[in-house]
Amino acid sequence: MDKNSIKNFAIWARNQLRKDVIYKARLIGITDKGIGQALPQSVKGLQIFDIGNQNTYKIDADQIKQREMLISVLNKRKAESGYEAAFESIVEEVAYTWFNRLIAIRFMEVNDYLPSGMRVLSAAGGKLEPELVSRPFDSGMTFSQPEKNRIAEWKDKNQSDELFAFLFIKQCNDLNRILPGLFEKINAYSELLLNISYTDTQGIIYKLTHDISEDDFKEAVEIIGWLYQYYNTELKDETFALLKKNIKITKERIPAATQLFTPDWIVRYMVENSLGRLWIEGHPNDALKVGWKYYLDEAEQEADVQKQLEEIRKEYRILAPADIKVIDPCMGSGHILVYVFDVLMQIYESQGYNQRDAAKSILENNLYGLDIDDRAYQLAYFAVMMKVRQYNRRVLNEHIEPHLYAIEESNDIDRKLLQYFGAGMAVKERQTAYAQINNLLDTFKDAKEYGSILKIGDYNWSLLKEFVEKVDKKGFLPPPDTLFPETLPQPDLLPMEFIPLEDVQRKIKILVATGQILSQKYDAVVTNPPYMSSSNMSTKLNNYLKINFKAGKNDLFSTFIEQNIFFTKKNRFISMITMHSWLFLSRYEIIRKDILDIIIDNLVHLGAHAFEEINGEVVQTVAFSLRKTHLKNYNGLYSRLIQYSSELEKISHFSSSLFICNQEKFNNIVDNIIAYWISDKIFLIFKDFKSVGDISDSRQGIATGNNDMFLRFWYEVKMVNINLIANNQDEMNGSGCLYVPYNKGGSFRRWYGNREYVIKFNKNNYEKLLNTGNHLPSRQYYYCKGITWNDVSTSLFCARYIDNGFIFDAAGPTCFYNNEYYMLGYFNSNVFQTFLNIICQGLHYSTGHIPNAPFINKYEKNVSLLAEKNIKLSKFDWDSFETSWDFKRHPLV
Template identity: 30%
Template sequence: MDTNRLKRFATEARNILIGGVVQRLTALGFQPDGTTTEKPELMGGGAVFMGEVQTEDFYHQWMSLQAQVQRRSFREVAEEAAYTWFNRLVAIRIMVKNELVPAVLEYESDEVRIPLIVTEARQGRLPQMDEAQRRKLDALLLNDALTDEQFVLLIVAYCHSNPLIQKCFGAISDYTELLLPGNILKSDGFIDRLNADDYITDADYRSPELIGWLYQFYISERKDEVFAKKGKFAADEIPAATQIFTPNWIVKYMVQNTVGRIYLDNNPYSDIKEGMEYLVEPAEPTPADSIYQLDDICDLKVADLACGSGHILNECFDLLYQIYMEEGYNRRQAVEHIFRHNLTGVDIDLRAKQLATFALLMKACQKEKGFADGHCMPRVWVMPDVSRYTWLDLNGHFCSALDLHTDEIISKELEAAFTLMEDADSLGSIMKFDISPRTREFLLEAVDEQAKQQKFADSFKPLMEGFEVILALTKQYAALVMNPPYMGGGNMNEVLSRYVKDNYEDSKADLATVFVEMMGQRTLAQGRYAFIIPPSWMFLTTFENLRRNIIDNQVIDSLLHLSRGVFGADFGASSAVIANTKNPNACGTYFRLIERTFQEFDQKHLRMLFEKTLANHDFRFFFGEYSKGVEDIVYSEKGAKIYYPNVPQKNFEKIPGCPIGYWVSIKMIESFKNDSIEDNSKVVIGIKTGDNDLFLRNWHEINFKLFGSYLSSLKDVNSSEYKWFPYVKGGEYRKWYGNLDLAIRWEDSGNIILNHINSNGVKDARIRPTNFDLYCKKNITWSRISSGKLGARMTPKGFFFDCNSPCIFENELSLDYIIALLDSKVCVELLRFIAPTLSFQIGDIKQIPTCIIDEQSQMGISNLIRQNISISRLDWDAHETSWDFRQNELLALIGQSDDDLTNIEAQTTDINDTAQRCAVSLQKPCCNPATAMQQHCTADAAKDTSIGSSGNVRLSDLVDKYHRKWEALFMQLHANEEELNRQFIDIYGLQDELTPDVPFSEITILQQGEIEIKS
């Protein structure tokens, strides 16, 4: 299936249809603001509009259209009409291609561009329609030039008369008939594109994925519009903002390991196992007390409570159908049982509900064409448009008509339920209904009675829609399988945000995790649920309580940890299967289909990687050599491990925050028994100025006479006459030293910042008085936001620090030890599961475990650290962007011997031995290199062999010296980093897991490409 062609078709079709509908609205006298320029008038059994005679039906349709535009909006009505026609016309085409109905939309031939439905009508073969429409059509058929008008009437009648279209998509609203674009048959218009094989092939039309892809692509532009405006999502924007289509192989994985596993646990010798290509076999059989016991296949209740266009429901249908076949049911019985007993879908979007229903009926018709009459419909529900008055106004009449009886308790509980559903368009399936078993029995009886007495179907439709949703959302399921909607807390509207905070405390930060918490609550004991959501739930402290609940009370059967690419340019994904059973000795199976944070894969390659690992558990892949252009995913001896079986779930609780660190070794887990960085040092967050443009400057933008550098304490700062002081605020990935280029305006002991009122009239600076005694002290800092790597740097005395540059201050543990640990490969591995995102929060760094070492080892580490910092400081100060810059690097080399170049001690000084140099360098402008060179020539002639007889210095010789010097420093820093890695690998006992090697690309000096050093 070529999804690029499908996307082009769906997006272009949407624009064509919306454009045509807008033209129709304009022609009918409607303006974009909802006002009207003309209005029809009833006159003698007909109507007059814009000087033309119309039918009385037209008048009523127009008035209905006006009411909708005023109640909603011009745009919303146009969107609805466009998708109404898109859904129905595509559905007709799908039915034709699946040989369920004769050709309808196709043209007679390439030369005769008249739809067959029109040709048939001209020959007297008409779809069922009422007498008034028939008379109107007869009049139109007298003129062969009126093909467009004939097509509009005929296709409306066809949609009303076809039972499958009618039951899946409902009746076409009277006003919608007016909005079928008049140019729908034009060349290269919608019908042309629908009939062309350039977009959708015959094989596509028979694929269960087609409807899902079309739905996603149809709303993709609307989704872009919603995200572009930013802020909170209104209720009508939630469907477009949160819908995303799940690749079929992941759907199969989730369905086979929930529905399939439950059946196989009850029928271990079943033949259907052979067809489950994504079934993950546990290392040990499921314990007997953890098996959901099936007495009857009808008890295998399965649901997707955010079903979208029905992709997951379709896969569930296929597997359930195989089960029924194996149990000896015939095809008709199997489909009817699945629809009536096993499968439930719920969604917030009417379009999605309609498409899911249609997709399931297409599945049924592929098994047995007799289901094309719609006599047995799948149970897919949409959020009802109801209020408490729906219950209060219809209750009495409903109970009387169906001979039902309620009491005060039932009435109050249902009034509360219908009151909650007033916000159903925002809350969807996370609504919790507090109803008693008696009330639930009443609802079940009411639904059964209503089904027997269809004469009341229209009268009580809103009430019944509410009943069905309440029943669906208060039911416990043997299996729940979902791709929940994705929406961060910042995008939740007020109604949704308040509700999740009140009802889903452990998962409230994201709607996807709210659904995960809800799934656990609605799964039967020993049942299973599966989901695919972003991997943040596995690691972030925000979701610690959610993880703890799963670890303590449920079992993670298996989990796919996925790289970016499953959903395009996403942030990675995780798909898990969880059993609702408590087992303190539980072990799970994990697939690490990721190595580097945020590496992006083509999703077909992720599928290959999973399939190859399922076939060969020893499969290894070298992620470092991956590119999207590869044809295959191949085994590599030097590749990373993918398959992690028998991972004890209780191990996660041994790590602070309970991250799902399934790949973490026992040795690394045991290291968390030691004290953490927080236990042995002071880790604090810095200043939020509230207005960086006002209070921060680059150092070269300020008056140097007002710059107080390298003062020892806040007391010295506050008593000085200086106005600006050194400031650290994040910056690029850099280790050991650097990113020192800012100054903060600090006056009146900081009150100038604290008392500043921003443009919104708010004081939003944040300065913690408890940190005042730490300001200006030597510390270690890092950039909170990074590219996925932590770069810890030593900051000399005299600096203030930002909220984006948290700092560590010495207490019981030396700063040398801490920075060595933070910049080591051991820390890289620890942070892979403590903080596997683009940010390193203060809480993440506090958790890093430390190991006690002897004094001699500590001294050796300190010597290496001092060298690393000195080399990195030399590199930083060699550029004019440093306020400690003294001299052009080439000039500095005049008079230096080769021994001097490689003598690290001679090149460097203590990190804080800079105050005197700084005071001079800030007040004396740098001299011109050419002038300086002439000044140095004579004085240094006797000392430097690169000076010729004329006393001139050869630039090429200085450049050679420059290369030798910095290559020596680079290689020394590289050797030091590898030695530190070796020592920390030994300290933590990780020799079997890590090597000390450091790629040259991770040495963070010479970042401006001054020279090239090849490995």
């Protein structure tokens, strides 16, 4: 697959489609500045607009209605977000609608999936004129006599693009019969704003059919996902640029900011080790398993663990293929669901099903998917339906609705219209349904903020479906807290022609179906969730997580770990790929404990370069498969691939870089860090030895809040203004000189040195610092000797000795211990670095990490002597370096 061509096309296509939409809107007097009026010479059934340079643009009666609908939608959105944002949302919506349909039709025509078997965008043999334009009446579509006349007129006048635009829209509407989830009945204004040509060699049709190879579309549904991700590239860049300006990610931008297309081999790993494991453990089948390249056999277990597993597998043995429910709650463009379909097809066939029946059953019984993004839903729906079509040519005509939905909001549903629902139901049942529907609508308010993490209560789903299905404009529902006899007179109703019941019914049906999916349990949950730190979230989303997801609130990926555990049936499987920070960072300790309460069957520590870079940043990831059951002393299998720098290297070492680790061992490490790669000896050290924090005190120092005001290099200041002898608490009130020596981290240097700064610390500046920054913490340790290190390091840990007389910075935290020489030697040892490599997976060596390392005081005398010697050598080296500076003094005070 030529991803460069796909990427270049998708990015270009979004911009081109947006330009085309803006251009067509301008022709009818609508711009990002406002809505213009038609010229005075307009008449009924014909509106004329001034487009500049003494040129005009005309629209007829049907187009006038389409323009009125566009204006209505603009005004409605304007009330919510302002006019410019409303106009932008329309442009984006229309552009992606046509993009999705164009690539769907291209996929279908290349794979000969269109009902007519006729190409819509191209022709065989490299002809420029599409087959649909050459032979429209062979397409199988029904044309009225006026339409036939128009087609003949366009052909006579050689108006090829006008004919093509008409036929393309006609084809999209016709495909609504078999693919309603993607080819919905087109909003009138979407049709009005379409600007399309096949003759323009710089247009989107020509680029789509010429810039991307047909081979990339043939049976490769994966291309849909790549096109979707690349289409969002610039929107994602804009979103991250806004973050740098401290503008939080809004619900409209969540999909672009968080969507990542999952590499195929990782999808296979997740599906094979969740759905595949569920089936194989209950129905052993070597022929099936041999085709699953990324399936990991279970590690050897102790006898009592193996016995418990056998009891669990008895549950799996009674499962039939149609019993298995699999969900991807963050389905994106459907890549995971497509491979789930493939594995389910293999399972069905192993049980004697033919492909046609299996495909239909999978669609009806097995697959579930949700996403926050309407665009992603459309493409996931299309990808799944194309996979079904691959095995069953007739299924598209059977009108089976897959269990796939975009999360919808209830905000715009007029609840007064609920009085028309539930016609013919008994009064009590109708009132129960009314109350439950209202509660459900409350839950789905602002649902685009939350997506699949919505918490759904208990509902009678069959009752709600009945209530929504039975609609009668003559119906009336009495207040839910009163039992009215059905014979009571009915109040005046809204004029029937103004009641949009079909639209409201459709929306509520989707909310009911989505709510049911969110409330039920699954045999396998497989997903690549969004990654978004709480610091980048909107206030509304942040508050929701604090209330509903206390364990997973720090990032959306950890939120989905918590939610997916809820989604999963007991003894069933969860498989995900997330950022790897939950393995070790202290802020994920609670979610880590939740995971350790169940089983980590296996885990693939991917590290960097498993994905493309996001906004210039390398994403560090981990894929894993969990089983929702608790077995003490379970041995998990762990593949460590962080040392490999490319996707191909990681794939080639996937099954050879393996560790077996008893899950109970993680309880011996501070914060339950998932340090699966360490030896039994190191586990025992963590378990049996005291920590550094038990025998010493590690402190963070000053953060001035304004370094430019308070700090200077020592060579910028007259030496007489620096207090070099301060060594007790009496000096703390600033009664001495203006400056005192200041320790502030600095470059990588061990043993001694980085004595570069001084800080203003007389009485006046002391008072300022006391009320700014972090308010002079750890004052009892000012001027005391100790061991300091760099809080941030891109390489190894480096510790240095500091004499009496220094104050220390937040970037130069300090440890205080009664034998500084030994602690310094220990800190700079390979042994200590080994412990830090477990505790500090990142750039920070903070006072939250260092005290958690085990403290070993073996060979204390020898280590102390060695450290003292190294201090002297390093001091000589630093003093020589310091005196070699030939700076002119610049007294700044």
